[in-house]
Amino acid sequence: AVFITVEEMEGVFSDAPLPEEARLSLATLNQLDDALAKKLVHAVGEVLAGTVSGIDAAAAVTKELKVEPDQALQLITGAHYLVVAAVRSPQRGDKLQQYLVRQGVAAKLATLVVAKVQDRLSLLEEKSATLVPHFPTLEELRWRVDVTIITGSLTRSMRPAVLMQMTLSDGAVQTFEVDSDKFQLLRF
Secondary structure, eight states, X not given: OOOOOHHHHHHHHHOOOOOXXXXXXXXXXXXXXXXXXXXXXXXXXXXXXXXXXXXXXXXXXXXXXXXXXXXXXXXXXXXXXXHHHHHHSSOOTHHHHHHHHHXXXXXXXXXXXXXXXXXXXXXXXXXXXXXXXXXXXXXXXXXXXXXXXEEOSSOEEEEEEEEEEEEXXXXXXXXXXXXXXXXXXXXX
């Protein structure tokens, strides 16, 4: 038997890699000086909190960093995904900072992200939860059994089929037919 400590188990579930968008912009984000990185993380935090629009933040970052708008959008996107990953991570404080550093984030940038997350945690968690895609849920399921009677010159065969109709929470209605073997699989 192999025993795993609680600390090792936390590492298994919490060391998920950063989103691809954040990893692609890490090289540029890690090269920013402290003042510009602080302004960028602050701007992203304000956009996530809903106090500033993304367009206004992009214009401010473009002006502050003196870069092309496309490069500013790349930096904002990378910082946005970095902050969202930090908010969604189960770790907080020093453990969150260590996680970010293990993912390739510069120590100073990781400190800024952790400070922003701790400063506005409840608001950022609430806003990031609204950004998660939600799929419709099953509201109603109706079904009936149709039996097709096949007659031939020598044999008579009956083939049951289950007609199912799902109503989803977004109002969509899906109708489909399932043969009896597949319906039995659905039951179990």
